[in-house]
Amino acid sequence: MESSDSSGVRKGAWSKEEDVLLKNCVERYGEGKWHLVPVRTGLNRCRKSCRLRWLNYLRPNITRGNFSKDEVDLLIRLHKLLGNRWSIIAGRLPGRTANDVKNFWNTQMKKKPGERKGQPIQKTITKTNILRPRPRTFSNLTIQDGPRTALVADHNHEQNNPNKNINDNDNKLEPSSSQEASECIRWWSNLLDAAEEDKLEKDIPLLDDKGEEPGLWTGQINPGGLMDDGDDSLPASEDFEFYDDAWELLGFGNDQNNLQDGSIPIG
DNA sequence: AAATGACTCAACCGCGATTCG
DNA sequence: TCGAATCGCGGTTGAGTCATT
Numbered sequence: 001m002e003s004s005d006s007s008g009v010r011k012g013a014w015s016k017e018e019d020v021l022l023k024n025c026v027e028r029y030g031e032g033k034w035h036l037v038p039v040r041t042g043l044n045r046c047r048k049s050c051r052l053r054w055l056n057y058l059r060p061n062i063t064r065g066n067f068s069k070d071e072v073d074l075l076i077r078l079h080k081l082l083g084n085r086w087s088i089i090a091g092r093l094p095g096r097t098a099n100d101v102k103n104f105w106n107t108q109m110k111k112k113p114g115e116r117k118g119q120p121i122q123k124t125i126t127k128t129n130i131l132r133p134r135p136r137t138f139s140n141l142t143i144q145d146g147p148r149t150a151l152v153a154d155h156n157h158e159q160n161n162p163n164k165n166i167n168d169n170d171n172k173l174e175p176s177s178s179q180e181a182s183e184c185i186r187w188w189s190n191l192l193d194a195a196e197e198d199k200l201e202k203d204i205p206l207l208d209d210k211g212e213e214p215g216l217w218t219g220q221i222n223p224g225g226l227m228d229d230g231d232d233s234l235p236a237s238e239d240f241e242f243y244d245d246a247w248e249l250l251g252f253g254n255d256q257n258n259l260q261d262g263s264i265p266i267g
Numbered sequence: 268a269a270a271t272g273a274c275t276c277a278a279c280c281g282c283g284a285t286t287c288g
Numbered sequence: 289t290c291g292a293a294t295c296g297c298g299g300t301t302g303a304g305t306c307a308t309t
Contacts, residue, residue, distance in 0.1 A: 011279075013303080035294070047294085052278065087297065102298075103276050 010044045014053050018043055022050055023058050056099045063095030063181070067104055070185045075101065076109070077192045092188045094181035 014022075021041040029040060031054070034047040043050065056062075067075070071093055078089045086098035086105075093101060 013277075048280095049278075051295090056277070084298065098297080099277075106299095107275060 008044065009046050009049075011049070014057075018045070019053070019058055022053060026054055026058070056097045061095055062097060067096075067108075068185075070182065070189065071096070074185050074189050074192070075105070077189070079105065079109075081192070092185075094184050 086102040090098040
C-alpha cells in the first residue's frame, strides 16, 4: 500500500525497518529538529511523517489498549471544559496521545448512549458550557506536592531549581508507573470536580469584564500529551494549564505574581 | 466460504502560529 | 519589518480488521 508524492517522498504505513531507523535516530539525537531526521536516518519520509510516527507510535510510555473508566470519566469532563483541544486533554491523560484521544472520542463517545460503553455525554457544546484556555505562560514554577506529573517545570531552568520535585533523568515529565498515572488522573479528576462544582454550574461568560477569556493557566509540563506532526526542541505539549478557580481552590490565591517565584506551596 | 458493512486507528492534509535570518 | 521555514494542532481519510448475513 505504500506510495509516494510527486517529490518522491514515501507515504503510507511504516515498515519495521523504518521504525528502527527512526527510533535509533531519536535515541541518538533526541526529539526535535525533525527536519534533520530524514537526512540523519536516510528515511525517504517528510519531517511531519517522522514526528508523527515517533509521537503516536514509537515513543516510550505510550499507553495502548482500552481507556479505563477513570480515563473516560476525565476525558468527558475535560472535553466538556475544553472542547476539541485534544493535545491539552491528552496532556491530562498519562500515556495517551492526542490522536488516541481524538480517535477514541470520535469512535466511542460520539455514539448514542446505549451504543457505547461509559456514561452519556452532553453532545452539544455551547458558548456557556465551554471554557477556552487563556494561555499564560510562566516558568520557574514548582509544585512541591501533588502528583509528579502535575509539576510545573521549565526545562531551561530545571538545573537551577533545587526544589524541583522531579527526577532529573526524566525530562519527559511522564508518570513512571501505572500507579502514578492513576494518581495523576485522580488528581485532575478531583481538581475538575472542585472547579465544576464551584463555577461551572453558574453561567460563566466567555469573556470576563476585561474582555479576556476566563479559563486556564498555561505553563510548562508534559504528562504525556502528544499531538501528531510538527516539531519542537522541547517535548510536545509542554503546556500546563490550571483552571483559574482550581488555582484558588488549591490555595494559591489569585496573586499572579506568585507565578514568578521559584516555587509555590500547594495544599 | 464469500460478500458486505461497520468499526478502528494510523497517517495525511491544511492552516494558523511561531521562529529565524 | 518582512518573508520563508518550521512547528503544532484539529479535521479528515482510508486501509485493515472484525462482525454479520
